[in-house]
Amino acid sequence: MPSFAASFEAIGVENRIVVDAPAALWPALAIARDEVVSLDRACSRFRADSELAAVNRAAGSAVRAGPLLLDVVATSLRVAAATGGLVDPTVGPALSALGYDRDFRLLASSACGTFEVRPAVGWRGVRVDPRAGTIRVPRGSSLDLGAVAKAYCADRIAERVRAAVGARVLVSLGGDVAVAGAPPGGWAVLVADDHRGVDATGQTVGVAGGGLATSSTAVRRWHAGERVHHHIVDPASGEPADERWRTVSVAAASCVRANAAATAAIVLGDKAPAWLEGLGLAARLVRPDGGIVTTAGWPEVSP
């Protein structure tokens, strides 16, 4: 079945939309751009004029927020609860203390001399009041929605395109993939370390519904003093998670769920395969040496 695709750069990543009808592509792309712009205005940690920046600046006080930020923060708390705090939105200070305190393009181009280790304050102290339309972050903390926001937006775009345009659609925001309708055999998606690039190293799988997300310690790395850090922080320690897995890809009922499980698996380390298997989540985990472990029906590579 033919597919029609368009890509665009935004929020520091490459984004892609694929549909099964040519007439659907431009309306779908317009929806995707609109949603990504809204996401950036609401949820960016690095834009001084974002709603999230205002919430973080006022840590300790309830701050009014729009429906998008309210829902993304509420979703991040659901993710934190479901992962037992392995994926925690209050890692903002931990990331900043490690040196990741600005847009990553700026961080990658400059040397970070020193760093500190600051465990997360903990998601249970965050309050979302949907009736009052407010969010309160614990004093001394700040939110980073990097583990949830893109996946949330990908799910939202896929649903909107399917409802508004009627086409079968795949949305990828920086490799966080959401699908609403698919051709027979599913959309062919290459699972790799990095969402960018043209190399075919990895495995191609058919995705027919829900979401597929990949978390990797091989990307978004920076130097701080003598050390090299990556962006997946263990909330309990405030340090980058041990690199037991280089890359974890998970398929789940939605992109948010897939991304939550993939990130949690990186933090969980050696226990991750058993945990994913217990949840029935199909996953592919790649060790730093390239060894691969799969769970719960992830397709084996044919010889």
Next chain:
Amino acid sequence: MAPPLSEARLAHRRRVRRLTAGIAACAAAATAVFAGAAAHATRESSRDPVEPAGADTAATPDDGAQSFLTPSQSSPSQSFGPPVARSGGS
């Protein structure tokens, strides 16, 4: 046979017995107080008075995962066609 004790000596013995009983009662009460205090101290010491940062993050996910982290209705399948997208770290 020993001669009968004088009234004064009997009174003295009664005072000594009362004092001994009083001291024993005091000792028992003190033991109970110390035991209670020790138990309290044990309970207090097992309760970390200052929660460390990140203390509410568990080492392993709990049962809440079952209701939220649900599998896709259709598992991924092996695909041999050219990929239309990539899923990788960002």
